Amino acid sequence: MAASSFPLPDTDWDATRAFWAGAERGELVIPRCGGCAAYQWYPAPACKACGGKQFSWTAVSGRGRLFSWAVVRHGFLKPFAKKVPYVTGLVTLEEAPAVRLVTNLVDCEADGLQVDMPVRVVFRPLVFPDTERQVMAPMFTPASEPVAGKERNARDV
C-alpha cells in the first residue's frame, strides 16, 4: 500500500478485495461458507463453524442493528483531526447477527442513537484531506423499518 493513501484501506489486499469491490458497486458482501452456509467475519482461510475452505462473497440486505458506538472527539491520527467529532461503531447484520462490521454512523445526530436500534447501509466515500484517492465504503444510518432478530444481539456468553 502506498504511504500517501493512509488511512485508506488497501483495496487490493486479497482477504478483503471483494468487500471493497462490492461497496464500489453498491453491494454489501460478506464471505459465506460453502459447507455450512455460515457467514464468516473477519475473513479467514477456514470456516470457524465447520472447517470448510470454500467461501463465496454473498450480498446481504444491508439491514442490521447498531451494536455499539463511540463519539470520537479527539483526533488521534492526523487524517481524522478535521473529522472530529465523528461516530464510529459496530453494526450487526440481519442475516448474520454474529457478524459485526466496523463502520461510521452518518446522516444522524449522535444524541439520537440507541444500542440495538435498526440501521441500514448507505455507501459513502472515505475521504481524507491528504489523500487523492477515495474509496467507497459501507456506512450506516438509522432505519425506520423494523428489523427481525433483536434478541440474537443479546449477550450470548
Place this chain on the structure above:
Amino acid sequence: MGAYESDWGHASRFEPVGGEIAVVGIGEAEHSKASGRTTHEIAAQAIERAIADAGLEPTDIDGLMYSGGMSEQFDEEAFHAHFGTRHSMFVSKQGGGMAWAGSAPYIAARAIRAGKARHVLNVFSVAWATQRSSMLGGPGAFHAAEPFKFNLELPFGWFPQPVYFATITRRHMHEFGTTPEQLGAIAVACRRHANLTPSAIMRSKTLTLEDYLSRPMLVDPLRVEDCCLISDGGAAYVMSSLERARDLAQPPIVVAGVGEGYSDSGTHWSQQRAFTSTPQVFSAPPAFAMAGLEPKDVDVLTLYDPFTIVALMQIEDMGFCKKGEAGAFVEGRTLHHDGGVLPYNTHGGLLSHAYVLGIAHVVEVVRQLRGQAAAQVPGARVGVYGGYTGHMATTLILRRL
C-alpha cells in the same frame, strides 16, 4: 463446561506450581513523563534495584525474562553488557509486562523446578512518553500494523484503543446499566492511592468524583480520566525457590496460583463474542483453584487498567462480584485502601501511577504483602494481579508465608 472453555475462549492447562517459588526482590525505575531515557537505561535501573532488594549480586541472576513481542527490551546481551557478566542464563521471551507480568512466575517456577535457573528476573520498561513526543511509536503502533484492523477498522476511525474501549463501555452500560459515576469511582480510587504514592506520576494531582464528572469526553462515553497515562518507566522482580527465598533479604512472597486465559478472537475486539467480558473468565478460576483460595480471601487487588472499563470487567470476570454487577460493587469506598472491601490498585494503577504496563502492579502487590506499601492495606496476606493484553488475561495470586 463451566468457565474454563466456551465458544469464545479457553484457559491454558497449567501444572500446579503453587508454593514452589517466591518473589524475593522488587525494583522500580523512576516513572515519568517524557524523560529522554532509553528503555535500556530504565530497565537497568529497575534491575539494579530489584537485585539489591533481594540481597543478591548480578552474577546470581541466572534466569532472565522479558517481552519478546516488544522492541528494545532488556535482553541477555544487554544484561551482560550492563553488569559486565558473562555467565550462562535461562532466557524466556514470555515475560515482561501486560498479561505476561502475571504469567512469568509460572514459567520461572517450571525453570527453577527443572534446575535451569536458581534466581529468575522478569523485567519490563517503556519509553513511550519520550517516543510519542518524537512520533516514533507508542501503544497504537502494533494495532495499526495488523492488516484486518488497518483495512476494516482504521479507515472508519475505529482506532486506537480509547475508541475500542469506549465502544465496549457503551455496550456494557446498555447490558448492565453501568453508569459514569461507577466508572468514575474506579478513576477516583486510583488517583487517591496515587496521591499517597511517591513514585506515582499523578501524586500531586487530586481527582474527586465531581471533578471526574465535570471533565469533557475524549471518546464518548470515556473521558481522559478513564484512560491510562503515557509514561517512561519500568520495573523488575526476582523469583527464587521458596527454599532459597527463606535465606534472602526480604520476607518471601509466595506464588500461590497462576492462571492464563485466551479469547479466540485475538486482539480483534470488534469480533469478540462476549463483547463485554475479558479472558479473566478463563484465567481466574484455575488460578484460585491452584492457590486453594477464593476471591473473598483477597486482601489487595491490582488490575491491568488501560481504561476504567477494563478494570470493571475484570472485577466481574474474576469473580469478585457477579457478571454485570461491578458497577454497583465499585461505587463509594469499595476500592479504597483504608477500609474498602476490595482495596484496588493501591499505587494508582495505569490511570494514575504510571503506564508501565502492569509490571509495577506486581511490584505493588509484593510491597503490600511485605507491609511496605505507601497506601498500605493493614495486615494484607493475599494479593492478586490481574493481567490483560486484549486476547489474553492472566491471574497471579501471591501470599505471605
